[in-house]
Amino acid sequence: MLFNSLQFVFFYVVVTILYFSLRHRGRIWLLLLASSYFYLVFKPVYILILLVTIIVDYFAGIWISKSEGKKRKLLLVLSLITNIGFLGFFKYWNFINKNISAGLALIGIENPLHDYPFDLPIGLSFHTFQAMSYTIEVYRRKQKTEKDFIVYSLYVMFYPQLVAGPIERPQNLLHQFHTNFKYSFANLKAGLMQMAWGMFKKVVIADRLSILVDYCYDNPSEYSGLTMLIATIFFTIQIYCDFSGYSDIAIGAARTMGFDLMMNFDSPYLSKSISEFWRRWHISLSTWFKDYLYIPLGGNRVGQWRLYANYMIVFTVSGLWHGAAWTFIIWGALHGLYLVLAIMRERYLPFKLPKLPFLSMLFTFILVMITWVFFRAKGLFNAKIILSKIFSLDYFRGFEMPFSTNEFIFCWFLMILLFVKDIYFRKISTEHTPAFYFKFVGLLLVCYFFGVFGSNQFIYFQF
Secondary structure, three states, X not given: OOOOOHHHHHHHHHHHHHHHHOOHHHHHHHHHHHHHHHHXXXXXXXXXXXXXXXXXXXXXXXXXXXXXXXXXXXXXXXXXXXXXXXXXXXXXXXXXXXXXXXXXXXXXXXXXXXXXXXXXOOOHHHHHHHHHHHHHHHHOOOOOOOOOHHHHHHHHXXXXXXXXXXXXXXXXXXXXXXXXXXXXXXXXXXXXXXXXXHHHHHHHHHHHHHHHHHHHXXXXXXXXXXXXXXXXXXXXXXXXXXXXXXXXXXXXXXXXXXXXXXXXXXXXXXXXXXXXXXXXXXXXXXXXXHHHHHOOOOOOOOOHHHHHHHHHHHHHHHHHHHOOOHHHHHHHHHHHHHHHHHHHHHHHOOOOOOOOHHHHHHHHHHHHHHHHHHHHOOOHHHHHHHHHHHHOOOOOOOOOXXXXXXXXXXXXXXXXXXXXXXXXXXXXXXXXXXXXXXXHHHHHHHHHHHOOOOOOXXXXXXX
């Protein structure tokens, strides 16, 4: 079910009203059934994958807590294999098989294995990582075993963050399902305002910018360097508004019921370095990789070259997590390379660079924007075309637009408005009720009159 649909609006209103009409146990059942329906709307059969992983991890958590030594580790490994196995098969089988076929073709051998014509289950990467964090934390003895099967199922399937995060840790979320939250008008105001702002970012900004982005990235060879540069700038803003918009709606929907989900974005394009960018962008994923991959690899407690290798491994795996394609792997590897080069500059540069915040911010934005080309392009060949056009300064052919000049100017106005909001109004206040009504209704009206509606699903649904 898409957040940017009337179906979700009706679903959210009904579920939230019923939630506060029931006692605690009834609420848990309601949320689990509602979350199941929310997921079934996409493709019903894939809920079986969720069911299998929930059962495996639920019992694995119980058995891990009762075991010691090698048996304890074996149970954790079996749990991780189950989760990673589903993820690997549905997300990476065809990618791996195609690369094997290409390699064998070079020596004249035909690959006997075939691709499977199935769609990637919605949100598989997200709920897989959330489930894995539970068994890992139980194994580390940092999380008590959840013995209530219904509560554990809801931890994996909680509808606001089921398909695109934030990826929650059990320490933050599980105990909240045991809490009988009382209705709070303050929570309702804060949650609704965050949902409205998220909807604004999605339907007014992201989906409007996507018109030009799709227009250019579908056939990059037909457009000038200037057109591709502007399309890339638009995509850089589009993906931020799209994904952070989803997170805002998810966090806001949970907040209205009393639940506190972690912040997933913190104005990332105001970052003055790539390391700061990753402390502000998709925070739930970056901290997941830090805790469960970077630190186990040794983190920064290793030698110089091992540290560089750790960064490259973590960010290359992060790229692969985002998608089964070489473009995503390069996207992740570039971020790893940026961090390695930044460390090398600090170590080997004989002098300190002057602190120029705006230029640092602009330089970081440009570096990130370059990587987004690989993230959005339809293959390495298209990415090469786009980058060659941008860097060749092929700007004399002018700019081709799929919409009017006024619409183009409006797009730039919206992007400037976004940066002004992030710089000066990081949090929309809801303390004063009359002001809340004015802001909330105003945002809804702007979304209604200026939103781009249709079947535009959120970009991160494909991961």
